[in-house]
Amino acid sequence: MTDATDPIVIIGSGLAGYTVAREVRKLDAQRALVLVTGDGGDFYSKPMLSNALAQNKNAAQLVNTPAATMAAQIGLALRNGTKATRIDRAAHRIETSDGAIGYSQLVLAIGADPIRLPLGGDAADRVRSVNDLRDYAAFRTELGGTRRVAIIGAGLIGCEFANDLAGAGFSVVVIDPMARPLASLLPPAAGDAVRLALADAGIEWRLGTGVESVNATAAGMRLSLADGSTLDADVVLSAVGLRPRTQLAREAGLTIERGIVVDAHGRTSDPDIMAIGDCAQYGSAVLPYVLPIMNAARSLARTLTGNPTPIAFPTMPVIVKTPACPVVVAPAPKDVQGEWSTEGDGRDLKLVFSDGAQRVRGFALTGARTGERAALVKMVTT
Amino acid sequence: MQVWECVVCGFIYDEAKGLPEDGIAPGTKWEDVPADWACPDCGVAKADFSMQLLAA
Numbered sequence: 001m002t003d004a005t006d007p008i009v010i011i012g013s014g015l016a017g018y019t020v021a022r023e024v025r026k027l028d029a030q031r032a033l034v035l036v037t038g039d040g041g042d043f044y045s046k047p048m049l050s051n052a053l054a055q056n057k058n059a060a061q062l063v064n065t066p067a068a069t070m071a072a073q074i075g076l077a078l079r080n081g082t083k084a085t086r087i088d089r090a091a092h093r094i095e096t097s098d099g100a101i102g103y104s105q106l107v108l109a110i111g112a113d114p115i116r117l118p119l120g121g122d123a124a125d126r127v128r129s130v131n132d133l134r135d136y137a138a139f140r141t142e143l144g145g146t147r148r149v150a151i152i153g154a155g156l157i158g159c160e161f162a163n164d165l166a167g168a169g170f171s172v173v174v175i176d177p178m179a180r181p182l183a184s185l186l187p188p189a190a191g192d193a194v195r196l197a198l199a200d201a202g203i204e205w206r207l208g209t210g211v212e213s214v215n216a217t218a219a220g221m222r223l224s225l226a227d228g229s230t231l232d233a234d235v236v237l238s239a240v241g242l243r244p245r246t247q248l249a250r251e252a253g254l255t256i257e258r259g260i261v262v263d264a265h266g267r268t269s270d271p272d273i274m275a276i277g278d279c280a281q282y283g284s285a286v287l288p289y290v291l292p293i294m295n296a297a298r299s300l301a302r303t304l305t306g307n308p309t310p311i312a313f314p315t316m317p318v319i320v321k322t323p324a325c326p327v328v329v330a331p332a333p334k335d336v337q338g339e340w341s342t343e344g345d346g347r348d349l350k351l352v353f354s355d356g357a358q359r360v361r362g363f364a365l366t367g368a369r370t371g372e373r374a375a376l377v378k379m380v381t382t
Numbered sequence: 383m384q385v386w387e388c389v390v391c392g393f394i395y396d397e398a399k400g401l402p403e404d405g406i407a408p409g410t411k412w413e414d415v416p417a418d419w420a421c422p423d424c425g426v427a428k429a430d431f432s433m434q435l436l437a438a
Contacts (some may be wrong), residue, residue: 045391319425372419
């Protein structure tokens, strides 16, 4: 039974959790909101973790708003340091490390875990991932006094960290089995622009190969690659993608595929439980980016406050914060046939993807051409 | 003149300085920033997210 006097309970204090809370509060000044998080609940911008050095910020300085201020500003009951352990759907309550909490509607904004590739070697457990502020603080501590950083993965996070670390004077090597950086996001010409620009910024690429093992040496670590080569590093960062956190939902019997499956309204297979952000799967896609969260949060807030509103995703370009060659990309839908056209030269490229009917369906901008984002967004047919 | 901060990423928009590289002249008030303007750092649209007013 849904008891409307029970609060809306949100699990997760990342951008998704806090944004849903804020959007609900905009629509309903009275509705009780409880936000449950295993973390401290301080609000920080996760995308900024990978360019904090350029911003001259340490982990503590990345906190935009302390947890207590967030709770007061939004008007919610914050249960920080409280880990949700089970969803009791029949009773409409969650169990936590600090007792049970009843809900009328539940929002899962629980994020994703970094994927870790199986690595051999006696130092494989020294390979770091940076997925939250605490990880980042530990990463910065380990960086202190070192010079050589190896990054496993040339995706968005790997490239951003590479650029940030190189800019701060570190010697950076990036390893990836693909032939170009950002291979899952960018057409080859744009990937090459990034590859060349970051090489000019001092980043060494080891592309077309993967890391097999990491072993301790007297001075640091030695990575052995699949192509038979080796490289030495003081710090090794793994950035090979995210896997939605699904365990809590799975154990509650909700439908899971790559992520927690949600319908057009953001509802899971239980209509009183919604999911948003990096843990959610919208249609067939997981969208672990800022703009899908902002858009979905506004729709969810309406639905949660009694005005069911489907999530409408506009064109949502992804920004890659690589100052040596900034990138804005709106990937074309995977099921659309078409062709890329290219304008520009060097690192300043404008690539436009058109379908058979000559409609613009995606684009990629690099370097100085990223300034054309707003114009391109308007041209895209979704 | 007021100063606004992107709630998502901390980007600062200072009305006094405008954002000439985005074609927004110095002195442009927040309400006069175009509706299709997006945060240069994180891409959040003006319409998607209100910026927070900082003490200037």
